[in-house]
Amino acid sequence: xxxxxxxxxxxxxxxxxxxxxxxxxxxxxxxxxxxxxxxxxxxxxxxxxxxxxxxxxxxxxxxxxxxxxxxxxxxxxxxxxxxxxxxxxxxxxxxxxxxxxxxxxxxxxxxxxxxxxxxxxxxxxxxxxxxxxxxxxxxxxxxxxxxxxxxxxxxxxxxxxxxxxxxxxxxxxxxxxxxxxxxxxxxxxxxxxxxxxxxxxxxxxxxxxxxxxxxxxxxxxxxxxxxxxxxxxxxxxxxxxxxxxxxxxxxxxxxxxxxxxxxxxxxxxxxxxxxxxxxxxxxxxxxxxxxxxxxxxxx
Ligand code: ARG
Numbered sequence: 001x002x003x004x005x006x007x008x009x010x011x012x013x014x015x016x017x018x019x020x021x022x023x024x025x026x027x028x029x030x031x032x033x034x035x036x037x038x039x040x041x042x043x044x045x046x047x048x049x050x051x052x053x054x055x056x057x058x059x060x061x062x063x064x065x066x067x068x069x070x071x072x073x074x075x076x077x078x079x080x081x082x083x084x085x086x087x088x089x090x091x092x093x094x095x096x097x098x099x100x101x102x103x104x105x106x107x108x109x110x111x112x113x114x115x116x117x118x119x120x121x122x123x124x125x126x127x128x129x130x131x132x133x134x135x136x137x138x139x140x141x142x143x144x145x146x147x148x149x150x151x152x153x154x155x156x157x158x159x160x161x162x163x164x165x166x167x168x169x170x171x172x173x174x175x176x177x178x179x180x181x182x183x184x185x186x187x188x189x190x191x192x193x194x195x196x197x198x199x200x201x202x203x204x205x206x207x208x209x210x211x212x213x214x215x216x217x218x219x220x221x222x223x224x225x226x227x228x229x230x231x232x233x234x235x236x237x238x239x240x241x242x243x244x245x246x247x248x249x250x251x252x253x254x255x256x257x258x259x260x261x262x263x264x265x266x267x268x269x270x271x272x273x274x275x276x277x278x279x280x281x282x283x284x285x286x287x288x289x290x291x292x293x294x295x296x297x298x299x
Contacts, residue, residue, distance in 0.1 A: 014121075014122070014123075015122060015123030016073075016122045016123055016283060016284075018095070018096060018283065018284045018285075019284075020284075022069070022070070022071050022284075023068075023069065023070040023071065023237050023238070023282065023284060023287075024070070024071050024073060024282070024283040024284045025065055025070050025071070025072050025073065025235075025237075025280045025281065025282055025283065026072075026073050026074075026075060026087045026090070026118075026280065026281040026283055027058075027061075027062060027065075027072050027073070027074055027075070027085075027087055027279060027280055027281075028074065028075040028076075028077055028084050028085050028087050029055075029058065029074060029077050029085070030051075030054045030055055030058045030077070030085045031055075031077040032077050032078065032079045032080065032081065032082055032084070033049060033051075033054055033058075033077075033082050033083075033085045033269075033272075034048060034049055034051070034082045035047065035048055035049055035082070035271055035272055036082045036107075037105075037107045039105045039107055039108070040180070040181075040183050040272075040273040041180050041181050041183075041273070042181065042270065042271065042272065042273035043271065043272055043273055044271075047271055048271075049268045049269075049271050049272065050268060053267075053268050054268035054269065057264070057265055057266050057267070057268050057269065058085070058269075058279065060264045060265075061242070061264050061266065061276060061279060064242055064262055064264050065235065065237065065242065065280070068237040068238065068240045068242070068262075069237065069238065070237050073122075073283065075087065075114075075115075075118055078110075078114060080110065081108075081110050081111055081114070082272075083107070083108050083111070083272065084111050084114070085269070085274075085279060086139070086272070086274050086278040086279060087279065087280060087281040088137060088138045088139045088184075088186060088277055088278045088279070088280060088281050089101050089103070089108070089111075089136045089137045089138070089139045089184075089278070090111065090115035090118075090119070090137050090138075090281055091115060091119060091124075091126070091137045091138070091281070092135075092137050092138050092141045092164065093124075093138065093281070093282065093283060093284075093285060093286075094168050094285075094291070095285070095291065096123060096124055096125060097124065097125045097126075097127060097168075098119045098124040098125070098126050098127070099126075099127045099128075099129065099135065099137070099141075099164055099167070100112060100115060100116050100119070100126050100127065100128050100129075100137075101115065101135055101136050101137040102128070102129060102133060102134050102135050102160075103134065103136060103155075104134040104136070104155050104156075116128075122283075127167065129160045129163055129164075130159075130163070133157050133159050133160045133163070134155060134156055134157045134160065135156045135157065135160035135161075135164075136155040136156050136184060137281070138186065138281055138282070138286070139151075139155070139156075139184035139185065139186050139278065140152065140155055140156040140161075140184055140185045140186070141156070141161065141164065141172075141185070142185060142186065142189065142190070142191050142286060142288075143170075143191065143285075143286055143288060143289035143290065143291070143292075144191035144194065144195070144196075144197050144215070144216055144288050145191075145194030145195055145288065145289075145290040146170060146171065146194075146290035146291070147170070147171050147172075147173055147215050147216075147290075148161070148164065148165060148168075148170050148171065148172040148173070149173050149175065149185065149189060149191065149197075149212070149215065149216075150164075150172050150173065150174045150175065150185065151174075151175055151176075151177045151184060151185025151186075151188075151189070152174050152175070152176060152177065153176050153177055153178075154177045154180065154183040154184075155183055155184055158174045161174045162174070173211055173212070173215045175189075175204055175208040175211060175212060176204070176205060176207075176208055177203055177204070178203065178204060178205050178208075179202055179203045181203075181228075182200060182202075182203035182227070183273070184278070186232070186233055186277045186278065187200075187203070187227075187230065187232060187233055187273070187278075188200040188202075188203030188204070188227060188232050189203075189212075189232055190232045190233070190234045190236065190277065191216075191236070191286065191287075191288030191289075192220075192236055192241065192254070192259070192287070192288060193287065193288050194288055194290050195216060195217040195218060196216070196217065196218045196220075196288070197216045197218075197219055197220070197288070198219075198220045198221075198222055198231070198232055198234070198250060198254075199212065199219055199220070199221065199222065199232060200221075200222045200224070200227035200231075200232055201221060202224055202227065203227070220250075220253055220254070220257075222247075222249075222250050223249060223250075226246065226247045226248075226249055226250050229243075229244050229245070229246035229247050229270075229275075230243065230244045230247075230266070230270060230274075230275030230276070230277075231243055231244075231246075231247035231250040233274070233275040233276055233277040233278060234276060234277055235276045235277050235280050235282075236286070236287040236288065237287065238287065239258065239259055239260055240259070240260045240261075240262060241254055241259050241260070241261050241262070242261075242262045242263070242264065242276050243261070243262075243263055243275070243276055244263065244264070244265065244266040244267070244270065244275045244276060245263045245264070245265045245266075246263075247263065251263070264276070266279075
C-alpha cells in the first residue's frame with residue numbers, strides 16, 4: 001500500500017534536490033481522466049476510457065518506473081482537467097528552470113496555473129513565453145545532447161522554440177510536425193542518449209528528416225505499425241526504455257544496442273492520444289540531455 005496522495009503531496013511541498021542523482025518523475029493520478037473533448041485524431045467521446053482499467057494501467061506504469069530506480073512525485077488531480085494526467089505537457093525543464101506550457105486548446109488551459117503553482121512550490125524558476133505563443137512543454141521540446149529538438153505547428157509555435165533557444169543559449173532545431181496523429185514531438189521522436197534517438201519518419205517532411213539526421217548521429221527508425229502503438233512515446237530511465245505494449249521490433253532494435261526494454265499496457269491513455277512518456281515529466285532532466293550528463297556525470 002502506498003502513502004495516501006494527500007499525505008505525499010504535502011510532504012513534497014518543498015524544493016526538490018535535483019542533483020541527488022535519483023531520477024525524479026512527475027505524474028498525476030487519473031482520478032478525473034476521461035475523453036471529455038476531442039482535440040486530436042485519437043480522441044473520440046464515443047470511445048470512453050474505462051476508469052478502473054486506466055487506474056490500473058497508470059499504477060502499473062508508476063510501479064515499473066519505481067522498479068527502475070526512479071522516484072515518482074504526484075500532482076493532486078483536479079476535477080474538470082481530464083488531461084492533467086499528461087504531465088509531459090506541463091512545462092519544459094532545464095536545470096532548475098521550467099518553461100511553462102501555454103496550451104493551444106482552451107480545453108487544457110486550466111492546467112497552466114495549476115502546473116505553475118506546483119513547480120514554483122518545488123523550487124523551479126518558472127518562465128512564461130510571450131502572450132499568444134503556444135508551447136506544450138516536454139511534449140514538444142526534448143534535449144538530445146546539447147540540442148533542443150522541438151516540434152511545431154500542430155500544438156507549439158516555432159517562435160516559442162526560438163525564444164527558448166536564446167533564453168538558455170542552446171541550439172534549437174524546430175521540426176514541423178506534418179501528420180495530425182503525431183501532433184506532439186514526443187509521439188514520433190525520443191532521444192535515448194546524446195547523439196542517439198528513435199523516430200517515426202512519417203511524422204516529418206523531407207526537410208525535417210534531413211534536419212534531424214544532421215542533428216542526431218544515430219536515428220533508429222520506428223515502423224508505422226509500432227508508431228501507432230506509441231513506440232516513440234517512451235520513457236528512458238538510465239539504460240531502461242519503457243513503452244506501451246505492441247512495440248516488439250523497436251524493443252529488439254534497442255535490446256541489440258544494449259538497452260533494457262520494458263512494456264506495460266497503456267491502451268486507455270492511447271484513447272486520448274497519449275502513452276508512457278506523455279504521462280511523465282522528468283524533473284531532473286531527460287536522460288539524453290547534454291546539460292544533465294555534465295551535471296551528473298564524472299567531474
Ligand atoms: N489529450 C491530450 C492532448 O491532446 C494528450 C496529450 C498527450 N501528451 C503528450 N505529451 N503527447 O493534448
